[in-house]
Amino acid sequence: MIKNTSFSGVLRRAAAVTAALAALCSPAFAASAVPSHVDMPAVYSDQRLTVASMFTFIDSGVDELPMRFDVRPITLAQLEDQLRRPDVQASIGKGTIAVLYPNVEMPFRASFISMIQGIEERTRLAVRSYPVDAKVDAAxxxxxxxQNGTKVVIALGRQGLNATAGLDREISVLVGGVLLLSDAENVAGISLTPDPALLFARLHALLPELKRVIVVYNPKNSEWLIKLAREAARAQGLELAAYVAGDMARAAQLYPTLIAGADGRRDAVWLPHDSTTVEESTILPLVLRETWNSGVPLFSSNVLHVKKGALFAMVPNNVEMGRTLANSALTLMAEPRKRGNSGLAPSRTLQTAINLRTANHVGLQIGYQQQRSFDFVFPQP
Structure with a gap:
């Protein structure tokens, strides 16, 4: 049903839209970052509305919207430029963004809170967050x-991703904060796994004489990652010596042999995120002991391994991951045709940890100025 309104009311509402958009697109506004609200040119100075809520108010049929028209004139080009912005388009009647994240206690919850912080900072839109349990009512x-007009869901963690299984196809899904994903899971988003290109670049910067990276992996977990690692190694002038282990027993056999045959001046061992070949209670202590005794540098995709003796590791910056996911969500809302372009990407917004004791053990001196280039230093002073 089309709402019946007076002609004068239509004029007043049209004037409201024009004035608000003019304020939004004024040169002074365009020079600054887009805020989470639009200061409406209203009689009451504390009347602050989001663009989306402004249109809802206008469409409600209320004839009176007290305003003053002390806005600066803008050109048509400036108006079009501002209205093309993904965040502005998303806010004008194109739906909302929702975040699903695991309903877990602190400190595990903290990483998801940081991601949500990044999402909200980047979108500057109303973002609804829903903690979900392992058994969620999908319907x-x-x-x-x-009901809330959700167009894009950002699913954080495995639990958040699992909760999207029953969603309508009209709702696009992005995933973040998930440790491992295989090629079989056809989703778009960002893995917690650091980009091998950035890991190898840091390795080369620390130990430029190295020529080979040794890695043991289970193809069911890490085939997609090893493909990226081969390209990254070539770009750094490194050889990637990748060995397959389908179970923990095979991994336990491979590591001592490979480390014993390695040259600490030319070789390094990499521990990827792989629950089979980097099992924490048996395999990790074995690798730490063997590399320490042999003087072979060991680096990891897991920052917790640095505290236990690995030379360095890289870990995602959760706030920056949230911002990157938000960028993708805004693009999907502004250009829905891109929703079919799915694909998993490793994390490229990273922080680095270094173990000074291990560095000294492999003959690497890390001065105070160089230490400042790391986000985390162990042992802590």
């Missing part, structure tokens, strides 16, 4: 999201 969740 109820789907109905809630549709």
């Amino acid at each position: 109820e969740l789907n109905a809630t999201l549709k």
Whole structure:
């Protein structure tokens, strides 16, 4: 049903839209970052509305919207430029962004909170966050999201991703904060796994004489990652010596042999995120002991391994990951045709940890100025 309104009311609402958009696109506004609200040119100085809520108010049929028209004139080109911005388009009647994250206690919850912080900082839109349990009512969740006009869901963690299984196809899904994903999981988003290119670049900067990186992996977990690692190694002038281990027993056999045959001046061992070949209670202590005794540098994709003796590791910056996911979400809202371009990317917004004791053990001196280039230093002073 089309709402019946007076002609004068239509004029007043049209004037409201024009004035608000003019304020949004004024040169002074365009020179600054897009805020989370638009200061409406209203009689009451504390009347602050988001663009989306402004249109909702105008479409409600209320004839009176008290305003003053002390806005600066803008050109048509300036108006078009501002309206093309993904965040502005997303806010004008194109739906909302929702975040699903695991309903877990601190300190595990902290990483997801940081990601949500990054998402909200980048979108500057109303972002609804939903903590989800392992057994979530898919039908109820789907109905809630549709009722709130959700167009894009950012699913954080494995639990958040699992909760999207029952969503309508009209809702696009991005995933972040998930440790391992295989090629079989056809989703778009960012893995917690650091980009091998950045890992190898840091390795080369620390130990430029190295020529070979040794890695043991399970193809079911890490085939997609090893493909990226081969290209990254070539770019750094390194050889990637990758060995397959389908179970822990095979990994336990391979490591001592490979490390014993390695040259600490030319070779290094890499521990990827692989629950089979980097099992924490048996395999990790074995690798730490063998590399320490042989003087072979060991680096990892898991920052916790640095505290235990690995030379260095890289870990995602959760806030920056949230911002990157938000960029993708805004693009999907502004250009829905891109929703089919799915693909998993390793994390490229990283922080680095270094173990000074291990560095000294392999003959690497890290001065105070160089230490400042690392985000985390162990042992802590």
